[in-house]
Amino acid sequence: MNSSSSRLPILSYALLAVYLVTMAVRSHNETTLGLVVSAIVMFACCWASATHLLGARAAMIFIAIAVLFGWFAEQMGSSRGWFFGAYSYTDVLGPRVGDVPAIIPLMWFALAYTGYVISNLIVWRAPVDSEPGLAGAACMSFLAAMIVTAYDLGADPYMVYTLKAWIMVKTDGWWFGETVQGFFGWMFVSFVIIFGFRLLQRRQAPAIAAVGIGKWDLGVPLLVYGGSMVFQMANGSPVETRSVAAFAMGIPLVCALAGWRHWQAQQPAAVQG
Numbered sequence: 001m002n003s004s005s006s007r008l009p010i011l012s013y014a015l016l017a018v019y020l021v022t023m024a025v026r027s028h029n030e031t032t033l034g035l036v037v038s039a040i041v042m043f044a045c046c047w048a049s050a051t052h053l054l055g056a057r058a059a060m061i062f063i064a065i066a067v068l069f070g071w072f073a074e075q076m077g078s079s080r081g082w083f084f085g086a087y088s089y090t091d092v093l094g095p096r097v098g099d100v101p102a103i104i105p106l107m108w109f110a111l112a113y114t115g116y117v118i119s120n121l122i123v124w125r126a127p128v129d130s131e132p133g134l135a136g137a138a139c140m141s142f143l144a145a146m147i148v149t150a151y152d153l154g155a156d157p158y159m160v161y162t163l164k165a166w167i168m169v170k171t172d173g174w175w176f177g178e179t180v181q182g183f184f185g186w187m188f189v190s191f192v193i194i195f196g197f198r199l200l201q202r203r204q205a206p207a208i209a210a211v212g213i214g215k216w217d218l219g220v221p222l223l224v225y226g227g228s229m230v231f232q233m234a235n236g237s238p239v240e241t242r243s244v245a246a247f248a249m250g251i252p253l254v255c256a257l258a259g260w261r262h263w264q265a266q267q268p269a270a271v272q273g
């Protein structure tokens with residue numbers, strides 16, 4: 001492993017530490033600066049982790065799909081009511097590109113990446129894609145989209161009613177005032193991003209392989225997802241969403257941890273160090 005590759009895990013965990021600190025600070029005092037910084041650090045942390053786990057080229061493909069389609073979906077949602085239902089962003093999340101805060105597409109990558117890794121650990125007990133068939137890739141992408149959407153069960157009410165990060169045109173939905181269409185949008189956008197990445201990677205040679213991945217390197221995406229779960233459990237609003245987060249996000253996270261332990265046990269001692 002070259003020196004740049006060996007430094008990537010250190011960079012990933014350094015960024016992860018900064019992200020967890022900013023999340024802790026946010027739990028006491030939410031500000032636009034804190035939201036923007038935590039989102040950027042989460043994106044950078046997942047970028048470094050994906051580069052180490054998937055390779056630099058694959059990571060950039062993943063980022064391009066997530067950022068471009070994530071921005072498009074949000075722009076169409078906020079301007080035309082597509083996917084999520086009609087809504088408009090406020091100034092809480094900082095500078096915008098079009099109608100969309102710049103940090104939102106970055107978060108789509110981070111969440112899609114964590115969903116991708118967690119779904120692989122649950123099914124394959126490995127961090128990377130092992131599904132050669134198109135139908136299987138679609139099924140895996142649907143599972144990953146469900147894992148991403150589980151995050152939104154607690155995030156959406158908190159962002160709308162506590163932070164007032166965006167304003168929904170329709171506020172009489174069945175989920176603490178949120179519309180069910182919003183969850184369809186999360187499922188659809190997450191699925192398109194992850195399935196698109198899987199399709200493009202199936203055409204690449206050689207296939208993605210976790211070569212030279214140490215036993216602790218998978219901790220980054222799991223801790224990013226777990227950190228978001230803990231934040232929702234501590235700060236979710238309405239308070240009912242705190243219990244929802246514990247189970248909706250906790251179940252896939254625990255399953256992924258079991259897959260991680262199995263994967264660790266299969267690795268040669270030289271790789272585990």
